[in-house]
Amino acid sequence: MQEEKMTGNERRAYILTLLQETETPITGQELAEKTGVSRQVIVTDIALLRTSEQPIIATNRGYILQRKSTENGSYKRVVVCRHKPDEAKKELEAIVDCGVTIIDVIVEHPFYGDLAGSLMISSRYDVERFLEAIAQDEAALLSELTDGVHLHTLVADEVGKLDAACERLETLGILVTENR
Numbered sequence: 481m482q483e484e485k486m487t488g489n490e491r492r493a494y495i496l497t498l499l500q501e502t503e504t505p506i507t508g509q510e511l512a513e514k515t516g517v518s519r520q521v522i523v524t525d526i527a528l529l530r531t532s533e534q535p536i537i538a539t540n541r542g543y544i545l546q547r548k549s550t551e552n553g554s555y556k557r558v559v560v561c562r563h564k565p566d567e568a569k570k571e572l573e574a575i576v577d578c579g580v581t582i583i584d585v586i587v588e589h590p591f592y593g594d595l596a597g598s599l600m601i602s603s604r605y606d607v608e609r610f611l612e613a614i615a616q617d618e619a620a621l622l623s624e625l626t627d628g629v630h631l632h633t634l635v636a637d638e639v640g641k642l643d644a645a646c647e648r649l650e651t652l653g654i655l656v657t658e659n660r
Contacts, residue, residue, distance in 0.1 A: 491515050492525050496534060496545075505542030505600065537598045540613050544600060554635045556583075557642045560656040561649060562628045565621050571654050572607040575634065578645040583633040587626045597622050599632075629656065 486494065495511055508526075512519045526543060530536055535546035563571055575582055582601040589595050601610055614621065623630040636642050649655035 486515060488525070488528075491517065491521075492529055495522070495525055496529060499536065499543060499545040502544075505539050505544040507542035510542070537600065539598045539600045540610060541600070541606075554637050555639045555642055557634050557646075559632050559634060559646060559649065561623075561630055561632060561654050562656050563623070563652075563654045564628060565624055567652075567654065568621060568623075569607060569611055570652060571649065572601060572610070573604055574648040574652060574654070575632070575645045576601060576603055576607060578636070578648060579638075579641045580634050580636045580645045583635055585622050586631040586633070587622045587629070589625060595622060595625070 494515060498506060498511065498514065508519045508522045511522045511525075515522070526536055526538070537544050537546050561571060572582060582599045584596050584598050586594055586596045599610065601607055613619075634642055634645060636645075646655055650657065
């Protein structure tokens with residue numbers, strides 16, 4: 481007896497449920513295996529879910545549903561940083577060591593305007609995986625487009641953690657302030 485395939489609407493509802501039930505990213509390949517379709521079909525499904533205003537973020541580790549910061553009592557801050565590419569690890573670890581999640585990186589390109597990359601980095605483990613993926617693909621950091629200047633959206637469950645992360649970045653000479 482052949483198993484019935486899900487319709488596109490059923491599959492997208494199932495994908496959304498899977499994303500709602502986890503705090504960690506799910507790869508397109510994992511979603512494809514769970515739903516019995518190709519990864520390309522999943523890419524299309526994710527695009528359709530996004531057009532229906534589902535806050536799905538694509539990270540280098542997979543798809544994740546963006547949670548509203550007010551739902552979990554978190555605080556958000558956007559910081560401006562500047563450093564050389566070889567200082568990225570130091571920057572990211574300084575932030576996550578304070579209990580802060582790095583949501584994204586944003587650079588202002590002179591032609592394209594704001595370019596953003598989703599990061600969703602919360603731990604040293606995430607930092608290592610991110611930097612390993614960059615090295616493996618021989619990819620450039622977005623900040624290399626702007627002489628090291630970039631923004632990060634940071635989220636934490638306490639404002640003091642954001643303050644501590646900013647203090648560490650300032651001590652490292654990475655945080656851009658009015659005086660720098």
